[in-house]
Amino acid sequence: MSPLPTRAAPLSRRLLPALVTLGAVYPTLLIVRGAVARPSVFLRNVLEGLSLGGVYALIALGYTMVYGVLGLINFAHSDVFMFGAYVGIFSAAFFGVLATSSEGAPAGVVFACLAASMLACAALGVTIERFAYRPIRKAPKLTPLVTAIGISMLLQNVAILVFGATPRGFPPIVKAEPLAFLGITITNIKLVDLGAALLMMVGLTLLVQKTRFGRAMRAISTNLEAARLMGVPIDRVIALTFGLGSALAGAGGILFGIDQPRVDPLSGVQPGLKAFVAAVLGGIGNIPGAMLGGLLIGLVEQLASAYLSSSFAPAIVFSILVVVLLVRPAGLLGKVTREKV
Amino acid sequence: MRRALVWMGVLGLLVAFQFAAGAVLSEYVIRVVSMCALNVMLAVALNLVNGTTGQFSIGHAGFMAVGAYAGAITSHALDGRLGASLGPVTLVIACAAGALAAGVAGVLVGAPSLRLRGDYLAIVTLGFGEIIRISIESIGVLGGSQGYPMGADSIPPYAGVGWMVGGAVLVTVLLWHLTYSSYGRALSAIREDEIAAEAAGIPTTRYKVLAFTVSAMATGLAGVLFAHDATGGQHIDPAGFNLNRSVDMLVMIIFGGLGSLSGAVLGGIFVAVSLEALREFQGYRLIAYALLLVGLMLLRPQGLLGTRELSVSMLKRLVPGRREGGA
Numbered sequence: 001m002s003p004l005p006t007r008a009a010p011l012s013r014r015l016l017p018a019l020v021t022l023g024a025v026y027p028t029l030l031i032v033r034g035a036v037a038r039p040s041v042f043l044r045n046v047l048e049g050l051s052l053g054g055v056y057a058l059i060a061l062g063y064t065m066v067y068g069v070l071g072l073i074n075f076a077h078s079d080v081f082m083f084g085a086y087v088g089i090f091s092a093a094f095f096g097v098l099a100t101s102s103e104g105a106p107a108g109v110v111f112a113c114l115a116a117s118m119l120a121c122a123a124l125g126v127t128i129e130r131f132a133y134r135p136i137r138k139a140p141k142l143t144p145l146v147t148a149i150g151i152s153m154l155l156q157n158v159a160i161l162v163f164g165a166t167p168r169g170f171p172p173i174v175k176a177e178p179l180a181f182l183g184i185t186i187t188n189i190k191l192v193d194l195g196a197a198l199l200m201m202v203g204l205t206l207l208v209q210k211t212r213f214g215r216a217m218r219a220i221s222t223n224l225e226a227a228r229l230m231g232v233p234i235d236r237v238i239a240l241t242f243g244l245g246s247a248l249a250g251a252g253g254i255l256f257g258i259d260q261p262r263v264d265p266l267s268g269v270q271p272g273l274k275a276f277v278a279a280v281l282g283g284i285g286n287i288p289g290a291m292l293g294g295l296l297i298g299l300v301e302q303l304a305s306a307y308l309s310s311s312f313a314p315a316i317v318f319s320i321l322v323v324v325l326l327v328r329p330a331g332l333l334g335k336v337t338r339e340k341v
Numbered sequence: 342m343r344r345a346l347v348w349m350g351v352l353g354l355l356v357a358f359q360f361a362a363g364a365v366l367s368e369y370v371i372r373v374v375s376m377c378a379l380n381v382m383l384a385v386a387l388n389l390v391n392g393t394t395g396q397f398s399i400g401h402a403g404f405m406a407v408g409a410y411a412g413a414i415t416s417h418a419l420d421g422r423l424g425a426s427l428g429p430v431t432l433v434i435a436c437a438a439g440a441l442a443a444g445v446a447g448v449l450v451g452a453p454s455l456r457l458r459g460d461y462l463a464i465v466t467l468g469f470g471e472i473i474r475i476s477i478e479s480i481g482v483l484g485g486s487q488g489y490p491m492g493a494d495s496i497p498p499y500a501g502v503g504w505m506v507g508g509a510v511l512v513t514v515l516l517w518h519l520t521y522s523s524y525g526r527a528l529s530a531i532r533e534d535e536i537a538a539e540a541a542g543i544p545t546t547r548y549k550v551l552a553f554t555v556s557a558m559a560t561g562l563a564g565v566l567f568a569h570d571a572t573g574g575q576h577i578d579p580a581g582f583n584l585n586r587s588v589d590m591l592v593m594i595i596f597g598g599l600g601s602l603s604g605a606v607l608g609g610i611f612v613a614v615s616l617e618a619l620r621e622f623q624g625y626r627l628i629a630y631a632l633l634l635v636g637l638m639l640l641r642p643q644g645l646l647g648t649r650e651l652s653v654s655m656l657k658r659l660v661p662g663r664r665e666g667g668a
Contacts, residue, residue: 073460135639141459142397143642146595149588150634157627269584273471280464311485315475318468325465326453 020323027308027316034307044184045306046299051190051259053298054197058252059275060282060290061204062125062245068221068285069241071141072133075148078272079155080124080246084117084253085170085263086163091116092171104175113173117250125246126239133242134235159265170261193255200251201291207244208287217241221285270314274301277321283334292332351510359503371502372572373617378505379567380609382512384593385602386559391591392600392648393520394552395532396455397463399587400470401560403450404443406477406582408561409568412439413489413496413577416569420497432499436508436565443561444554446473451553455546458535470587478579488578495575500566508566512559517602519555528552532600592634598644603651608644 035042059081066074092098095109105113132151136143177188208214216237219227228234256271257263278297282289297317305313324331362371383405390398412435419431454465477483484491500508519525527548530538539545568577593612597604619626637644649655 071460073464132635132639136642139638139642142599143638145397145460145463146591146642147635147638149591150631150638153588154628154631154635157624157631161624161628273467273584276464277468309479311479312475315472315479318471318475321468322454322465322472325457325461325468329457329461 020327027304031303031307040183041306043182044186045302047184047186047194048190049299049302050295051194051197051298052302053278053295054194054201055252055256055259055294056271056275056278056298057291057294058197058200058248058255059272060278060294061201061287062249063276063279064282064284064287064290065217065241065245067279068287069217069224069238070133070137070144072144073148073276074245075145076128076151076155077245077249078268078275079152079159080121080128080268081249081253081256081272081275082159082263082265082268083124083155084121084250085257085267086159086168086253087117087120087250088113088173088254088257089168089170089263092173097171097173100169101171103172105171105173110173114251114254117254118247119250121250121253122243122247125242125249129239129242134238156265156269163265165265167262167264167267170257170263172258172261174258189259193259196251196255200248204244204248204287213237213240274314274317277317280321281324281331283331286331286333289331289333352507355503355507355510357503358506359501362502368572373613375502375505375570375572376613376617377610378502378509379563379570380593380613381509381606382563382566382609383560383590384597384605384609385509385513385516386556386563387590388594388597388600388602388605389516389520389528389552389556389559392594392598392602392605393525393532394528394549395600396549396553397459398466398553398556399463399584399591400450400466400468400473401556401590402582402584402586403470403473404446404557404560405564405567405586406473406577406579407446408439408443408564409577409582410477410483410489410564411442411561412436412565413568415439416497416499417490417494425497428497428499431497432504432569435569436562439565439568440558440562443564444558446561447554447557448550451550451557455549455553467584467587470582470584474579474582477582484578486579488576488581490576496568496577498569498571498573498575500569501571505566505570508562512562513602513606516555516559520602524548524551529600592630595634595644596637598646598648600648601644601646601650604644604646604649607646607651 059077062077062080063074066072066077091113092105092109095105095112097105097109128151132147133144136147174189174192178185179188179191208217216227216232217240219230219232220234220237220241224234252271252275253268274297275294278293279290280293281296282291282293284290297320300320301313301317304316308316362374366374383401387398387401390396390401415438416431416435419434420428423431450466450469454462454469457465478486483489490496520528527538527543530541530543531545531548535545567573569575589612593608594605595608596611597606597608616626616630619629622629
C-alpha cells in the first residue's frame with residue numbers, strides 16, 4: 001500500500017477483523033454442536049471433506065505453479081480439468097468400461113485411464129502455452145488475463161461442439177464399496193481419491209525440491225530475468241510447468257469423475273473456481289500453500305454443506321476467498337511483499 | 342435553455358420511437374435493437390471501472406442481478422395497485438429501486454475490496470459476483486434457481502424498445518459528462534499512476550469507490566430494464582447472472598478499447614449484432630467469438646479504439662486519399 005494514510009482505509013481495516021470474527025462465530029458453533037452430538041458422523045465428514053480437498057489441491061497446484069512462473073491467472077485451467085474427465089470417459093470406453101457398467105475395472109485399466117488423461121491434458125496445456133500465452137508474455141498484465149478468459153471460452157465451446165452439451169456419466173472404473181471402521185461407514189472411493197491425491201502431492205514435492213527441473217522452476221518463480229541470465233532454459237521450463245500442472249488437473253478430472261460421475265462441458269468451472277480459491281487461500285504461487293488450501297477448502301465445503309446449508313456451501317467458500325484477500329492478501333503461507341515506489 | 346430543448350427533443354424522439362417502432366420495424370429488428378441498447382448500458386457502465394479508472398472487475402453480473410431482482414420485486418408489488426395504465430410510473434420507480442439497490446451493493450463490495458489491485462481485485466470481484474448469485478439461488482422467496490417470479494407469474498413487460506434505447510442514451514450521456522469532468526480526470530490519473538495521483542492530492546480510495554458505485558448503479562439500471570424488456574422472457578433466474586455474463590461485458594469493452602467510452606458503445610453493439618448475425622452457425626459462433634478475443638489480444642491488445650474516443654477527424658483519416666496529418 002502507499003505510505004500516505006487515506007481517510008477511508010484505516011476504519012475499514014480496523015473494522016474488518018472484528019466483522020469477520022463475528023460472522024464466523026455462529027457457523028463454527030453450529031459445526032461444533034453437530035460434531036459433539038455425533039462424533040462418528042463428524043469423522044466421516046472430515047474424511048470426505050479431505051478427499052474432496054485432495055482433488056481441489058491437485059487442480060490448485062496447476063494454478064499456483066503457473067502463477068509462480070508467469071504471474072498469470074490461468075482461467076483455462078478449469079477447462080483442462082474438464083477435458084481430463086472426458087479423456088477418462090473415452091479411455092475407459094476403449095477398455096470396455098462404460099458408464100452403465102456395474103463392475104469395476106482391473107487396476108491396470110485404472111492406471112491406463114489415469115495415464116491417458118494426464119498425458120492428454122499435459123499436451124493440451126503445453127499447446128495452449130505455446131500458441132496463446134508465449135507470444136504475449138511481455139505484454140501488460142491485463143492482456144494475458146483476457147487471453148486466458150478467451151481460451152477458457154474456446155475450450156468450453158469446442159467441448160460443447162465435439163462432446164455435446166448433454167452431461168455424460170463417468171464409468172465406474174473403481175467400484176464403489178462401503179468400508180466400515182472406527183464405527184463409521186465410508187465408500188472406498190473417497191479413500192482412493194484421498195490416497196491418490198496425497199501420493200501425487202508427495203511426488204510433486206520431490207520433483208520440485210530434488211530435481212534440476214524443479215530447481216529451474218523455483219528459480220524462474222523467484223526472478224525470471226536472473227534465471228535467464230544464469231542459463232535456465234526459460235521457454236522449456238515454462239512449457240514443462242504448464243504440462244505438469246495440466247497433468248495434475250487431468251488426474252484430478254479422473255479422481256473427481258469416479259467420485260461424482262457426471263461430466264459436461266461446463267463441469268470444470270465450479271471445481272476450478274474452488275480450486276482457485278484454494279490456491280489463493282494458501283498463497284498463490286506457493287506450492288505447499290496450494291496443497292494446504294485445497295484440503296482446507298474441501299473440508300470447509302463438506303462441513304458447511306453437512307451442518308449449515310448445502311445450497312449455500314459454495315457461497316461460504318467464496319466468502320473465505322474474499323475475507324482472505326482482504327485480511328491477508330498473500331494467503332496463509334505466502335510471503336507478504338511491500339510495494340516499492 | 343437550448344440544452345433543455347435538445348433534451349426535450351431527445352425525449353420526444355424516444356417516445357415516438359417507443360410507439361412507432363412496432364409499426365415500422367419488424368419484431369426481430371426491435372429485439373436486436375433492445376439487445377444492443379442493453380449491451381451499451383452494461384459496457385459503458387463497466388468501462389467506468391475497468392477502462393477509465395483502470396481497476397479490474399469481473400463481478401458486475403452480480404450488480405446486474407441485484408438491480409434486476411430489486412426492480413422486478415418493486416414492479417411486481419406496485420403493478421397490482423397502479424395497474425397497466427400507470428406502467429411507465431411503475432417502471433421508473435422500479436428503475437430507481439434497482440439502481441439504488443445495486444449502488445448499495447457497489448459500496449458494500451467496493452469499499453473493502455478496492456484497496457486491492459490488479460489480479461487480486463479481479464478475483465475478489467469474481468468472488469463477490471458468485472456470492473451474490475449463490476445467495477439469490479438459495480433464497481426461497483426469490484424462487485431459488487427456478488428464477489423470479491415463481492409459477493405462472495411474470496414481470497410486467499413495460500420496457501419497450503424506446504425505454505431500452507432511452508436507458509442507453511441516459512447512461513452514456515451521464516457517464517460521458519462524468520468521464521470528462523474533473524472527477525473523470527482524477528479517475529484517469531488513478532489509472533495512469535495511483536501513487537502519483539495520491540501524491541497529487543486525489544483521495545484515491547474515495548474516488549475508486551465512487552466510480553465503482555456509479556458503475557454498479559448503471560449496471561443495476563441495465564438489470565432492471567433487462568428484467569422488464571418487452572422482447573425478453575419476463576422472467577429472471579440466477580443462472581443468467583453467472584460468470585459468463587461478467588465475461589460478456591468484459592469482452593464488449595475490450596473489443597471497443599478499454600478506457601474509450603465510444604469504444605464501449607461500439608463494442609456493446611458489435612457483440613450484440615455479431616452474435617445475432619452468427620445465430621445460424623449455432624455451435625460455431627461462440628467458438629468464433631472466443632477465437633476473435635484471443636486473436637485480438639495477440640494482434641491488437643488495446644482494442645479497436647484504444648483509449649481514444651471516436652471523432653470526426655478519426656473517421657476522416659479512414660477515408661482513403663484524404664489523409665490529414667501524421668498517422
